[in-house]
Amino acid sequence: MNRREFSVFLTSWGAYATIRGLVDAKAPFSGILPSVWATDTSTSPLLVRYPQKRELILLTDRPPQLETPLRYFDTDLTPNDVFFVRWHLSGIPTSVDTKTFRLEVTGNVSKALTLSLAELKAKFTPVSVVALCQCAGNARSLFEPRVPGGQWGFGAMSNARWKGVRLRDLLNAAGVKPGSIQVGFRGLDTPPLPQTPRFEKSLPLESALDGEVIVAYEMNGAPLPMLNGFPLRLVVPSWYGTYWVKSLSAITVLDKPLKTFWMDTAYRIPDNSGAEETPQSLSPKTVPITKMSVHSIFVKPTPGEQIKANQAYRLQGVANDGGSGIRKVEVSTNDGNSWVEASLGTDLGKYSWRLWSVNWAPPATGNYRLLVRAVNHDNQQQVVSQWNRSGYQRDVIEHVDIEVI
């Protein structure tokens, strides 16, 4: 049994035991993992079950970071139970009672608000938007030379329809006072030590008031899973997931910039359009990461997959950008000598990713490197190579190596 099979066995057994109601929370898993795995650097993923989730790829367990297996990226909307998970600090909320939960809107406002979930829903106009949530460090494990951090493959993103209220409406109800420049956000998660900085983010006031940012209470028509930020999550369409504060409980209007590790040190990129630098020449100036880059990936075939010569095969994937929408996706089956335009899936708006596909009948057997690149409505494109010290904002033309038999 290889590692993957073992994990499938493990989870199948776990599910069986669960149905029988014979096991407690920790018994089936603690201590069962062979310690040899601790030094296993192979890339085969460890699939695990978390509450309200199907099997996802385990990156870390405390706090949980779970990657969505790419095979789920074949629908326009990513189901809630396979939506990726990323927490920063070990004190994550595991229980919320909406009877007592309150969202506060305070700071430099004329009238501070304290809203229950019911009040939020009743007092403000509901809006909905389809938007891709993508971790700034998605595909970090592909950066060369490698960089420290969460070693994500391509699955640190998911696409959902979010329903909630406009942040602008909340801020207008509270009355933003003159002199305000930013809005800060905090969730229910807490740090392991009192001196560890709480996870907090801020948006420029202008972005907070643009009418696009929403405080979401539903994701794909259902309450958010606990691990994705129940009961409220900030949704900042076209911006990286780091701003999408989960279990959002406090919104603070600020008259000076939020001073926190999470804005001043973390989640920063080289101050140039491609977020590029080299290990030998690090960018002297960095800025907070904001909008997502143009990017496209393969979902099928998978690396190393064997496909048959002279038979039609549907190459598939997803493409996204930072808010203008995908205009074109192209695939090359001959290492970039020529490109074929892909068919694009449903257009769910400029903040959604876009599924793409190309029917291809490989003309001959052998090893192939397939390439994919996308262009958005602002004519931004993917690049041949890119590197930065934190492994953020990947926009490299991606490839998959396969064998035609």
Next chain:
Amino acid sequence: MRAVGHRHFVAFVVALLGIAWGAHTAFSQQPASGTQAKPAKTSSKPVIVQKITLPEYSSDPAPGPNLQTYQKDCLLCHSNRYVEMQPNFSRAVWEKDVKKMVDAYGAPISASDQQEIVEYLVSIRGPAESK
């Protein structure tokens, strides 16, 4: 005939409820349990309570020098998988990373412990030649 049919129907509903109750019980006992959208009993407005129990997926640290220091200082705030998932890095990268834990996250790690931890990390995830 009609009355018998009715009794059968009642028995059927009771059986269904029993199955539903059993399913609920199993659900609330599963390790990866989660509940949501429970209707409130005391109010006409729906009150949603979500509660999950995090499953246990910890891993055993790889053996190496100063393992105990690593366990004591590093695993206080995050699990071993944070380190386990990393590729090999130079000593300089690991030194910077350990310093970040102290300076940015406030990890209470003494200077000598920091050195010991770097030794451990280099031993398990260091450059190939130093392993």
